[in-house]
Amino acid sequence: EPEVTQTPSHQVTQMGQEVILRCVPISNHLYFYWYRQILGQKVEFLVSFYNNEISEKSEIFDDQFSVERPDGSNFTLKIRSTKLEDSAMYFCASSTLDRAVQPQHFGDGTRLSIL
């Protein structure tokens, strides 16, 4: 069964540094998402992306964050200047177009640790 893959599985970065998290969504999916889960807390929506542009974003997704689909397969999340509170699991997900009947498929996540 096709799956969403994320790299790296664990990223350790110094505060203030830029970090790029990478995702390869399922090939025939059209919607792409990033979520995060701070340790012990709920999974929170960050952003959705469709047709090469952001379709929705949450309050968390401020100017420090950006997303890109640089080619036909990758979907990236960039954090420009990381803060301690950015430490979390970051999940990428993808889905087909019909939101009423199609679930989102998640990757295994990238654990981001900011020192």
Add this chain to the structure above:
Amino acid sequence: SQQGEEDPQALSIQEGENATMNCSYKTSINNLQWYRQNSGRGLVHLILIRSNEREKHSGRLRVTLDTSKKSSSLLITASRAADTASYFCATVGSNAGNMLTFGGGTRLMVKP
């Protein structure tokens, strides 16, 4: 409480017993989904129920949805030790958009 709150927060049962987890939400929805998360892993989709459906089955899973009460339940029958995980409900709102709003989850432990 926030959108998509589960109860109980933790549940411990013996193998073979049934496990029931409940979820409440606040706004109108397009659909409600249940996900499972093993420790340190990603979210695995279990089942999706649309707002016009009342009950859905998948293997040992049974999901109900009561839109008048804004609540859903997930029943796992004949539980196994391998069912030990956290279970989350997540809603897609009825307005435009696909974002999932997650609840806090139920930690299920199934003892062999």
